[in-house]
Amino acid sequence: EHKMESPKRLETSSQEIEMSSQEIETSSKAIEMSSQEIETSSKAIETSSQEIEMSSQAIEMSSQAIETSSQAIETSSQAIETSSQAIEMSRNVFTVDRNIETSSQCSTRCARGLTMC
Incomplete structure (x- = not known):
């Protein structure tokens, strides 16, 4: 067994x-x-790390673009202000020219005896 x-x-x-x-x-x-x-x-x-790095760079570039846009807006605002001042100066010159013209017409009329001086 x-x-x-x-x-x-x-x-x-x-x-x-x-x-x-x-x-x-x-x-x-x-x-x-x-x-x-x-x-x-x-x-x-590794791929995720690279994607995160690329995203960070894209965010940085976007921030720079926003900064540039802000500066461009500021420059535009200054240009608008300058234009407004130029328009105001032109109005003032026009008013002075008109006054001179009116005064000149008045003198001419006076010289011709058409109005009292």
Whole structure:
């Protein structure tokens, strides 16, 4: 009976060794897949970092563009102010010219004896 048990034990041990080998192979494959997933994640993190850097640069450029626009608006406001002053000065000159013209006409009429001086 002891002799019968030995081959059975040997067969059981062989089966256990075979199962262990399969489990080791499965674990090795799982480890390899995990390594690939880690590599993929690392690449994704690198890509995200680059995208964040690009976004930061875009935000910086937008800030500079806003600053430039603000300066252009300020310059335009100053130009409008200057134009308004020029228009006002032109009105004043026109009024003076008109007064001179009216005064000149009055003098001419007076000289001709058409009006009293």
